[in-house]
Amino acid sequence: MGLSDELAYMSAGELAERIRRRRLSPVEVVDALIERIEERNPSLNAFVYLGFEDARREARKAEEAVMAGEETGPLHGVPTAMKDLFDFKPGWISTFGGIRAFKDFVADQYCVYAERMEKAGAILLGKTNSPVMGFRGTCDNYMFGPTRNPFDLTRNSGGSSGGSAAAVADGLVPIAEGTDGGGSIRIPASWCGLYGYKASFGRVPFVSRPNAFSGTMPFLFEGTLTRTVEDAALGLTVLSGYASADPYSIDETQNFLAALRKPLKGWKIAYSPDFDVFPVDPEVSRVVGEAVKRFEEAGARVEEVKVGIERDQRELSDLWCRLILPVNIEFFENFKQMGIDVLKDHREDLPPQYLEWLDKGYQMTVQDYIRDQQMRTEIYDAIQGVLDDYDLLITPTLATLPVENADDGNTVGPAQINGVDVDPLIGWCLTYFTNFTGHPSASIPAGLSQDHLPVGMQIIGRRYADADVLAASAAFERMKPWQDAYRICAERSLEV
16 A cells, blocks of 8 residues: 555544654655545546645645744644635636636635635645536536546536545545535535535635625635544634634634534434425435434434425525625626626636526616515524524435536536426525525535435534534544445546
């Protein structure tokens, strides 16, 4: 076994500890994972930008710091990856999800993930694939094509942080960036058998310019995709904390690793098998229904509940699409002022479903906005009503198993589940409700389907009770560990 294989499924925390104790060198760790990426990424299509030269330079600096006995950060020398969407590192190309008009665009600024991860000592190896503008729950685009699921290369990794999820599941990096505007951390976590964590709104800064307030429509988040709950807690500790550039940033710091041993005895946990309104694939229902019982083994009481959502799921998925349109329209208008008119000169770069929604967005009125915020409030009240009486709310993460990849750069989700019509972009995702509300939520591996495909379980906590979500996740991981499932990825074919 070579070093790249030996390190592939080591956690970020363990890598950092071995580097601190000089049992591993940052240079050899970075070189080993670069070797693994070069070998496995061509069949996976997770990385779409390779920053290997920069990474090797930073690894040499990291090694010098260790050998000199300097004080180092909690992720010193640990490789990571960032997402190719609204995520920036100076000098690196950003295509905003594979928009061909931006194939050479470079933003000379940092996103929160890149800035804080580097401050903690992590080393960025490159950028990962996502769909155009993140406007769907699958990972595919006309420029780079689909990211393949390492559990089954014919299937999609999920989106929009699908490249990051596939990279972590395939052992290319131990931790990677996800951003989440409708489930984009939790969706690919579910399909790739990972732990995906979306914090409470304001816990991790979301810095956006020229509009500092754009992260509320719906709530937008930066977070992590990992193979262990401990790595997610470590990542949240690094990423959270006040940033003056974010008007909603919480001025509070915590060590979230301390939450991982919190007992669940006496907790009341609500379980909704379908969030009241979603058709759910029977195999997903079976796996999650069995998994949620594990919390009773930890001393919690689990009760099936009605959340109180009355609108049809199709009406609510349309609501999500409308709410996120202003951010998308603002993006194109800003670039139009800079001389890049994508909607006029590069419409062929954008999928037809997305163009249809953009056209609707330009016709929206203030009255439409008010009505949509009132509908959003109904979801907030329903979820908050459950969490007024329970410590956690559990649901499936997604209503379906990973879909097969298309060959035209436009993979979408199912149009029907159990004979019920759903929006193929987002309507099969039970995730976007907490982007309406801001509650902390995670997708945790619940188990494998009969076809050995991952199924995720969503854990939702009270507002700002991130420690509770992490505590419950860690307890579940101890009772039902999932690390053995990654052998499916490790042993996969390298041919497409």
